[in-house]
């Protein structure tokens with residue numbers, strides 16, 4: 001790389017044409033998902049009421065490479081390949097000998113990595129004859145991405161948006177409406193799950209777990225409707241591997257390779273998308289670290305239980321093996337909405353459990369300090385979620401400085417923060433505190449975990 005080059009850009013013809021399926025290379029796969037009622041291993045029939053067969057097959061596929069449909073590539077081309085940046089100005093500010101790179105997924109129309117999976121999910125549902133998709137959204141990133149994807153494919157879209165965000169983030173809601181989606185504050189009176197919550201607590205501000213229950217119930221009750229999930233599941237992580245596959249080619253063009261790959265982790269999809277293609281090399285004997293960064297307020301991977309748990313609070317979703325804070329976890333109100341889920345992807349959980357990937361938890365003040373430093377050096381305003389990865393990368397760069405070593409650090413800039421400025425206002429007003437999730441709540445969650453004998 002010349003000493004001035006900042007961006008590494010691929011042409012459209014260099015876009016990956018296949019997704020990478022890490023399951024083909026893992027010697028220890030997650031334990032199988034279980035039916036929430038019978039607690040027996042899931043069958044395709046359990047999932048067919050809410051997912052199309054193509055996605056169910058991807059969920060369990062053991063093929064290392066899965067072709068990306070031409071129709072999906074045509075839409076990926078609207079913003080992919082995404083640029084890889086060398087963070088020269090951030091490196092200078094830190095005085096580090098490390099080379100820091102970031103993959104900028106904020107260039108998608110929705111402003112995050114989430115369209116990478118929303119597009120194929122809408123495509124496979126359309127192909128299966130589905131007319132309408134239902135989903136949940138917290139901060140609004142996933143709802144925006146799915147609304148965008150549905151508008152590309154002419155599908156209807158209904159988004160259950162966690163009520164507190166519905167009122168706090170009106171512009172994300174507007175964006176979904178621009179793309180034609182119907183947005184409903186959750187808990188709502190549209191579903192049994194919502195009505196039950198409202199009967200107990202009419203002022204309930206909602207949670208992702210409740211919104212998932214509503215969206216799943218909606219899809220299960222209508223033949224023309226399927227459900228769509230923006231993270232956690234194997235097929236979602238699979239679709240996101242375009243990020244890491246592109247990044248590998250881009251680094252190859254400048255003759256570099258990461259010592260460490262860093263991503264923030266909510267459900268695990270952007271971390272997996274960037275890291276899994278590098279872990280493929282690790283399985284083949286290469287040395288590379290992968291670090292998932294989460295908030296201390298929602299420390300799923302670093303302090304959660306590695307166990308079977310439900311994906312939602314009403315216990316409608318399959319039971320999966322993962323790190324969890326308990327399915328009735330109601331998160332502290334931190335400003336990284338996308339990182340407030342009680343669980344994490346079974347694949348990422350298994351890799352962290354087995355020591356193949358690492359996890360760290362960081363408080364939100366340090367995260368916002370890093371976000372502001374990044375905006376003032378690199379210029380790009382990061383999403384608060386992505387700022388966790390920035391802080392993780394900065395910590396790695398400072399370790400390299402202490403060690404006097406030229407390490408290569410690659411992180412995922414999962415999205416821009418143009419809709420998150422109220423969080424920055426709070427930070428500048430000194431109203432953000434570091435929240436550490438209490439140990440007694442983690443201990444208490446243990447009692448709420450489902451009892452499953454399935455130990456296969």
Ligand SMILES: *Cc1c(COP(=O)(O)O)cnc(C)c1O
Pocket residue numbers: 112113114141142230231232264265266267268269270271338339383385386414415416
């Ligand atoms: C949703 C979101 C996340 C967290 O989800 P993952 O599945 O862990 O990637 C992180 N960053 C941004 C910008 C998001 O929108």
